[in-house]
Amino acid sequence: MTIATTTSTPLLEVDDLCKSYAPKRGLIGSILARGSKPSNTLKNISFDLGKGEILGVVGESGSGKSTLGFTILGLIEASSGSVRFAGKSLPRDARELRTFRRSAQMIFQDPYQSLNPRFRIKDIVTEPLLVYGLIGNGEVTAAAEEVLDLVGLRPGKSYLERFPHELSGGQRQRVSIARAVVLKPKLLIADEPVSMLDVSIRAGILRLLRSLSASMEMSVVYISHDLSTVRYICDRVAVMYRGEIVEIGSTDQIIAYPVHPYTKRLLSAVPRISFAEKRQRVAQHA
Numbered sequence: 017m018t019i020a021t022t023t024s025t026p027l028l029e030v031d032d033l034c035k036s037y038a039p040k041r042g043l044i045g046s047i048l049a050r051g052s053k054p055s056n057t058l059k060n061i062s063f064d065l066g067k068g069e070i071l072g073v074v075g076e077s078g079s080g081k082s083t084l085g086f087t088i089l090g091l092i093e094a095s096s097g098s099v100r101f102a103g104k105s106l107p108r109d110a111r112e113l114r115t116f117r118r119s120a121q122m123i124f125q126d127p128y129q130s131l132n133p134r135f136r137i138k139d140i141v142t143e144p145l146l147v148y149g150l151i152g153n154g155e156v157t158a159a160a161e162e163v164l165d166l167v168g169l170r171p172g173k174s175y176l177e178r179f180p181h182e183l184s185g186g187q188r189q190r191v192s193i194a195r196a197v198v199l200k201p202k203l204l205i206a207d208e209p210v211s212m213l214d215v216s217i218r219a220g221i222l223r224l225l226r227s228l229s230a231s232m233e234m235s236v237v238y239i240s241h242d243l244s245t246v247r248y249i250c251d252r253v254a255v256m257y258r259g260e261i262v263e264i265g266s267t268d269q270i271i272a273y274p275v276h277p278y279t280k281r282l283l284s285a286v287p288r289i290s291f292a293e294k295r296q297r298v299a300q301h302a
């Protein structure tokens with residue numbers, strides 16, 4: 017079991033979390049599953065996440081990163097272990113669950129699939145406010161302008177009335193970030209948010225996530241298979257391999273002094289450009 021503690025009061029405490037998916041059902045599923053071991057997708061995962069902290073979860077495809085994200089949010093039930101959010105176990109009661117959902121949001125790799133294509137941008141980004149009864153219909157335009165401005169989609173550029181297919185990939189991801197942060201969550205799970213975007217616009221989205229995290233004191237679990245983006249924004253990094261956290265530590269430490277052979281392998285796949293230089297560049301543009 018790997019435990020890492022942070023200096024600030026943790027927002028999230030993940031303790032000994034395990035997840036095995038049920039074997040496939042039906043005749044073909046059971047034939048295919050014959051002789052195979054139950055899948056241990058998450059094995060004894062433990063870590064804390066401080067308020068406003070950004071933790072990178074990095075590992076190859078199938079290592080369990082998305083399962084971890086879904087389990088933290090209670091969208092997938094853990095097989096054992098616990099997740100505590102703001103000092104409390106994940107709620108089961110419908111009313112508490114509604115409050116929790118407001119505080120913990122998720123964004124995904126493909127902003128196009130996660131946005132309703134039939135909704136205008138102003139309705140996409142303000143729907144959570146309407147659902148929670150925080151604004152009335154007459155306030156939709158003003159609220160949409162405010163949150164779009166927050167994510168760098170300046171008012172006056174008529175984003176409000178457009179549909180998702182009329183925007184670029186980067187603009188769409190900004191819209192999905194706007195929708196996720198409009199309720200001012202304490203936690204954001206960002207599952208590969210830049211991996212489908214053009215390399216030239218990735219840094220802008222990462223800078224945006226970092227500045228929102230700082231200004232809103234929002235903790236972020238940033239999931240990626242790519243250490244070169246993780247090191248742009250994360251305070252700490254957890255390296256996942258086959259369902260386990262094999263190494264966790266500050267980003268600088270993991271990159272400069274990797275201990276686990278798998279981390280070394282991941283790092284050798286990344287061009288050895290100056291990490292300090294990149295961080296400095298990001299800070300200059302933030």
Ligand SMILES: Nc1ncnc2c1ncn2[C@@H]1O[C@H](COP(=O)(O)OP(=O)(O)OP(=O)(O)O)[C@@H](O)[C@H]1O
Nearest residue numbers: 037038057075076077078079080081082083084241
């Ligand atoms: N609903 C499910 N039922 C059964 N097995 C699943 C399910 N979801 C994921 N898995 C399996 O769990 C393992 C981990 O998947 P997961 O998507 O969490 O990994 P990942 O690291 O996020 O991968 P990727 O980067 O490709 O998304 C994989 O072997 C996957 O096939």
